[in-house]
Amino acid sequence: MTVHRDYANLVARQLQLRNDQVLGTINLLNEGATIPFISRYRKEATGSLDEVAITAIRDHHQKLVDLDKRRMVILESLQKNQHLTPSLQQKVQQADSLSRLEDIYRPYKPKRTTRAAIARQKGLAPLADTLTGKNKTPSMVSTFIDQSKGVHDKAEALAGARDIIAEEISEDEQTRSELRDQFSNKAIITSKVVKKNIEVGIKFQDYFEWHEPANKAPGHRLLAMFRGEREKILSLSVRPPLTDALRLLKKRHLKTTIWQEDVSQAIEDSYQRLLAPSLENEHCRELKAKADLEAIQVFTDNLRQLLLAAPLGQKNVIALDPGYRTGAKVVCLDSQGALLDNTVIYPTHGGRKLAEAAATITKLVSQYKIEAIAIGNGTAGRETEEFIRNIGLNSQIIITLVNEDGASIYSASEQARAEFPEHDLTVRGAISIGRRLQDPLAELVKIDPKSIGVGQYQHDINQNELKKGLQDVVESCVNSVGVELNSASAELLTSVSGLGPTLADNIVSYREANGPFSTRQELQKVPRLGPKAFEQCAGFLRIGDGTNPLDASAVHPERYRLVKKMACEAEVTLPVLIQSASARNNITLEKYTDNSVGMPTLLDILSELAKPGRDPRNSFEQFRFAEGIHTMEDLHKNMILPAIITNVTKFGAFADVGIKQDGLIHISQLADRFIKDPAEIVRINQRVQVRVVDIDIKRKRIALSMRIN
Numbered sequence: 001m002t003v004h005r006d007y008a009n010l011v012a013r014q015l016q017l018r019n020d021q022v023l024g025t026i027n028l029l030n031e032g033a034t035i036p037f038i039s040r041y042r043k044e045a046t047g048s049l050d051e052v053a054i055t056a057i058r059d060h061h062q063k064l065v066d067l068d069k070r071r072m073v074i075l076e077s078l079q080k081n082q083h084l085t086p087s088l089q090q091k092v093q094q095a096d097s098l099s100r101l102e103d104i105y106r107p108y109k110p111k112r113t114t115r116a117a118i119a120r121q122k123g124l125a126p127l128a129d130t131l132t133g134k135n136k137t138p139s140m141v142s143t144f145i146d147q148s149k150g151v152h153d154k155a156e157a158l159a160g161a162r163d164i165i166a167e168e169i170s171e172d173e174q175t176r177s178e179l180r181d182q183f184s185n186k187a188i189i190t191s192k193v194v195k196k197n198i199e200v201g202i203k204f205q206d207y208f209e210w211h212e213p214a215n216k217a218p219g220h221r222l223l224a225m226f227r228g229e230r231e232k233i234l235s236l237s238v239r240p241p242l243t244d245a246l247r248l249l250k251k252r253h254l255k256t257t258i259w260q261e262d263v264s265q266a267i268e269d270s271y272q273r274l275l276a277p278s279l280e281n282e283h284c285r286e287l288k289a290k291a292d293l294e295a296i297q298v299f300t301d302n303l304r305q306l307l308l309a310a311p312l313g314q315k316n317v318i319a320l321d322p323g324y325r326t327g328a329k330v331v332c333l334d335s336q337g338a339l340l341d342n343t344v345i346y347p348t349h350g351g352r353k354l355a356e357a358a359a360t361i362t363k364l365v366s367q368y369k370i371e372a373i374a375i376g377n378g379t380a381g382r383e384t385e386e387f388i389r390n391i392g393l394n395s396q397i398i399i400t401l402v403n404e405d406g407a408s409i410y411s412a413s414e415q416a417r418a419e420f421p422e423h424d425l426t427v428r429g430a431i432s433i434g435r436r437l438q439d440p441l442a443e444l445v446k447i448d449p450k451s452i453g454v455g456q457y458q459h460d461i462n463q464n465e466l467k468k469g470l471q472d473v474v475e476s477c478v479n480s481v482g483v484e485l486n487s488a489s490a491e492l493l494t495s496v497s498g499l500g501p502t503l504a505d506n507i508v509s510y511r512e513a514n515g516p517f518s519t520r521q522e523l524q525k526v527p528r529l530g531p532k533a534f535e536q537c538a539g540f541l542r543i544g545d546g547t548n549p550l551d552a553s554a555v556h557p558e559r560y561r562l563v564k565k566m567a568c569e570a571e572v573t574l575p576v577l578i579q580s581a582s583a584r585n586n587i588t589l590e591k592y593t594d595n596s597v598g599m600p601t602l603l604d605i606l607s608e609l610a611k612p613g614r615d616p617r618n619s620f621e622q623f624r625f626a627e628g629i630h631t632m633e634d635l636h637k638n639m640i641l642p643a644i645i646t647n648v649t650k651f652g653a654f655a656d657v658g659i660k661q662d663g664l665i666h667i668s669q670l671a672d673r674f675i676k677d678p679a680e681i682v683r684i685n686q687r688v689q690v691r692v693v694d695i696d697i698k699r700k701r702i703a704l705s706m707r708i709n
Contacts, residue, residue, distance in 0.1 A: 011060045021047040025057045034497040035472065036479035037536050041556050043600035051476055067098055074105045083108045099180065099282065107171040116167035119160030122149045127157060128164035131259040131266075158262055165263060166270035169253055170278070178248055179275060183283040186240035189214040191225050194235055201233030214238050214283070219291035220650050223457040226288060238280050238287070245271055292461040294650065296469045298679075299455030302648055303470060305684035306454055307477040309440040310620040312398070315371040318364060319434025320388075321404070321426060322380035324348050329430040330360070332368045336487055337435045337442075339420065340368055342427050347387040348380055358391040365393060373397060374437040376404035376430075382630045382658055398622055400437065403646065403656075406444075406451040407432040415446055415491060441481055441617075445474055446491040454684060456649040471495075478540075480616055482554060485523075485541040486516040498536025503529050517543055520551045542613050549575055553612035555605055562592060563605060578609050623687055625658030632659060632702065635695050640708060645686040653682045655690055655704055663702030665690065670706050681706070 008023040015022070024045035028038050035058065039051045046054065075092055078084040088104075095101040111117075119125075127144050129135035144157040151157050169175060193201060193208035201208075207225050214222075228234035239245070249267045254260065314335035321329040327349075332341040341364065345357035364370065373393075375385050381401055388399050410416055411428035420428050435443040449470040450458050458466060478495040485507075493504035503526070510526045511517065520538050523529055529537075539556035546552065550560055566587050567577040577583050589602045608614075626641050628634060635657075643655040646662050653670065654662040670681045682688065694703035 007061055007064050010064060011057055014060055015053070015056055017049070017053065017057070018047060021049055021053075022057055025049060025054055026061055029054075029058055029061070032532060032536075034475070034536055036475060036497045036540065040479070040554070040604075041539060041558075041601070043604070044596070044598040048600050051472075055472060067101070070098065071095070071101060074101065077110070078105070078108055081108065081110070100177075103173045103176050106173075106176075114167060115160075115163040119163045122146070122151050122160055124151070124157060124160040125164055128161040128168070131158075131161050131257075131262050132165055132253075133255050133257055162262055162266040162269065165266035166274060169249065169267060169270040170274035172252075175249065175252055176275070176279070178252070179245060179279055180282070182240040182245060182248065183238075183279050184215065184286075186244060187214040187238050187280075187283060188212070188240070189217055189222070189225065189287075190237045191228070191234050194232055197233050201228065201231070204228040204231075204233045207234055214287060217287075218650055219294035220456055222287055222291040223295060223460050226284075226291075227457070227460050236284075238284055239276055242271075245276070249275075289462070292465060295455065295457050295461045296466050298649055299449075299458055299466065300469045300473045301679060302454035302684050303449050303452065303473050304477060306452065307441050307444055307474065308481070308617050309685050310618040311439045311441070311615075312372055312437045312620045313439075315398075315438065316369050317372050317374055317434045317437060318361070318368075318370050319374040319376075319402075319430045319437070320345075320384055321376045321407070321430040321433055322348075322378065322384040324380050326426075328357075328380070328384055329426045330364070331427060331430040331434060332364055332370070333431065333434045333438070334368075335438075337431075337438055339423075339427075339431060342423070342430070348383050354387070357387065361388065361391060362393070365397065371397060372437060373399045374402045374434050375400070376407065376433045377401040377656065378404050379660065382625070385625075386627075400622055401625070401658075402433050402436050404429070404433055404436075405453045406447040407436075409451040410443075410447045413446070419489075441477060442489065442492050445478065445495055446489070449474065454647050456647075456651075482540055482542050482613060482615075485520075485543050486511065496537050496540050498533045503533060503537075518547050519543065520546075520548075520557050544613070549578055549612070553578075554608045555612075559597075559601070559605060562597065563609070566592065578612060581610065584609060621687075625656075629658045632661060632695055632697050632700070634659070635692050635702065637692055637694065639692040641690055641692065643688050643690045643704070645682045645684055645688060648678050648682055648684060650677065653678050655688065657690065657692075657702070657704070661700050661702055663690070663692075663704040665704045665706055669693065669704065672707055 008019055008026060011017075011026070012019045012022040024042075024047070025038060028042055028045060033042065035051050035054050038046060038054055039049065049057075071092060075084065075089065078088065078092070091104050092101065095104055119128075123146070124144055126135055126139055127141065130138045141154045141157050145151050145153060151160065188211055191207040191210040193204070198208070204224070207228055210225070225234060225236055229236045246268060249271055250264065253267055254263055257263070316335055317333045319331050319333065323329070327344045327346040330343050330345055331339060334340055343360060345360050346353040347357040373388055375381055375388065385399065385401055393399075407429045408425070410432050411425040416425070416428040416432075420431065432443055444452065450466070475495050475497065478492065479497050483492055483496055490501070490504045490508045493499055493507055494501050496504070499507070506527050506529065507523070517523065520541060520543060523538065523541070524531075524534055535558070539554055542553075543551040548560070550557075550563060555563060563577070564574060567574045570577060570583050570586055572580065572583045584606055587606070589599060589606070592602055593599065623644060624642070629641065641657045643657045643663070645653050646656050647654040650667075652664050652666040654664055656662050665682075667675065667678050670678055675681055688706055689708060690704040690706055691708050692702065693705050694701075696702075
């Protein structure tokens with residue numbers, strides 16, 4: 001049995017897009033095209049939709065596909081159990097949401113034995129109909145007393161009938177729909193502490209006695225309360241006022257009869273035992289999904305800003321992973337990030353060790369022509385930075401702290417062991433710090449995004465949805481920047497459009513066996529990299545010193561012939577066309593449009609020829625924390641400090657002021673005006689000035705403000 005759905009029309013209405021845009025996007029996705037490829041190279045097919053819109057189309061389309069899969073399962077079940085009628089089939093086919101679909105199916109759904117089922121087995125269904133007035137020829141209660149069926153008296157007969165009525169009310173489609181609206185609009189989330197766990201649940205003390213309208217509770221607060229319930233610190237209730245719910249039910253199901261009291265009892269039982277728990281669970285899932293979506297959006301926005309942080313570029317670097325007792329691990333990297341040397345120094349031990357450390361760094365700077373020094377911002381980071389700044393190095397050398405979140409995760413990974421099998425994880429960690437300075441994107445893609453620490457409640461939210469969202473961001477960032485084919489790691493290549501782990505490994509293996517790629521076309525010699533994969537990946541891979549200058553740009557190979565035609569008709573060579581603005585200005589783009597190439601693509605080509613392979617990231621700017629601020633004890637109220645934003649959440653932003661603990665800038669302290677979302681004001685890696693509002697050394701909390709005056 002086939003259920004026909006016009007997916008494109010539905011998605012277009014949901015997203016307020018044109019039908020042809022949605023249809024073109026869905027067709028491309030079904031053909032295996034990636035979101036970055038569609039956004040960059042198929043603008044004519046989508047009406048120039050960006051990655052955000054294309055992602056939304058993908059996700060909405062998938063929900064419709066999943067809804068139809070469930071629809072088919074339900075229809076098959078109804079048919080198998082001989083419940084399917086033409087009218088029921090029509091209702092199932094017209095259901096436009098999963099909750100509506102499940103409400104229709106509920107009365108027919110195979111279920112475990114219930115109190116109502118047992119009552120029906122005892123022959124009490126006609127009595128239930130008598131109580132509700134459905135039975136036009138009422139039966140006497142005494143006629144249902146049957147010792148052999150387990151009905152010993154009138155009270156047992158009436159109790160069984162009430163169970164049947166309660167279940168029928170709970171399965172009534174319209175009743176559930178109206179009550180669902182009450183849960184959506186009127187539910188109050190109430191949180192109370194589980195008294196036996198009050199001592200261990202101090203971190204949830206804000207929610208020991210808490211209530212607010214559930215539909216107005218911010219996502220981060222919902223996630224906190226759900227976590228508290230999961231850890232058995234809190235007990236939660238998410239229901240509308242009882243009087244409102246019962247009033248609705250009695251208006252629908254209570255009639256003035258001699259059995260009114262029994263039906264009223266059945267209604268209350270139906271709500272308390274069946275409807276409220278079911279709809280509460282459903283509503284909590286919806287609230288959780290909404291909170292998850294908000295948290296995932298925060299995480300992905302932060303991750304994008306972190307991945308697209310300004311790179312230092314190809315410079316020789318010394319990187320230090322600081323420590324007190326074990327000293328600082330030192331590595332020297334060339335401009336491509338290759339390890340040249342490594343050692344250990346003890347700059348915090350004083351005396352002879354301090355002098356030796358200074359001599360070692362001075363020697364390495366000279367020996368390897370070092371242009372920048374990266375220092376991990378963890379334990380002993382500020383002390384090590386101060387040491388480096390005071391040993392008299394050339395003032396042209398960049399000295400900067402680097403966020404080392406997740407470096408230890410990478411250093412212990414299989415990838416790190418495979419790349420540096422002869423070195424321990426402390427050396428690998430220092431290498432990661434240095435490479436983060438050179439190219440944050442290329443290094444951070446090696447680490448599980450959840451380990452980078454730029455989200456809120458990332459361990460509480462739907463992990464599959466989080467993984468999908470984060471992967472979308474990683475792929476978007478990698479492909480927007482582009483990847484140097486002859487130096488990229490397998491981890492970086494994995495995120496290139498159309499590739500993946502297997503093809504990325506095959507590219508690296510081919511490169512190691514045959515030397516650097518000279519043209520993009522050579523990619524087609526890589527094992528298992530077929531025409532479709534080549535189409536999807538080629539435009540995002542760069543060859544900076546190849547034989548064809550277009551290989552260093554984002555112009556796709558499928559348009560090389562077109563660009564060469566432009567050069568020929570402009571009577572210039574391809575290199576001149578790239579270098580000469582006047583030559584490009586003489587091109588009449590309208591001459592080159594056809595069924596597959598429109599103005600959006602042609603304008604992209606001209607823009608790319610003007611700045612081949614341009615990096616969309618900002619230029620690197622050196623930052624320096626306030627001197628003498630190493631620990632919380634060095635802070636005092638109203639102190640003004642330079643800081644770097646390290647995390648943005650819905651309730652505020654965290655900032656590094658140069659000590660181990662980040663401080664919180666509450667949303668109310670971000671600006672002198674009301675703001676709804678901290679992302680309106682701050683972003684990851686932003687340099688700001690903050691004022692110290694409060695220091696709680698015992699709880700290791702720092703309150704900051706960007707309201708300086």
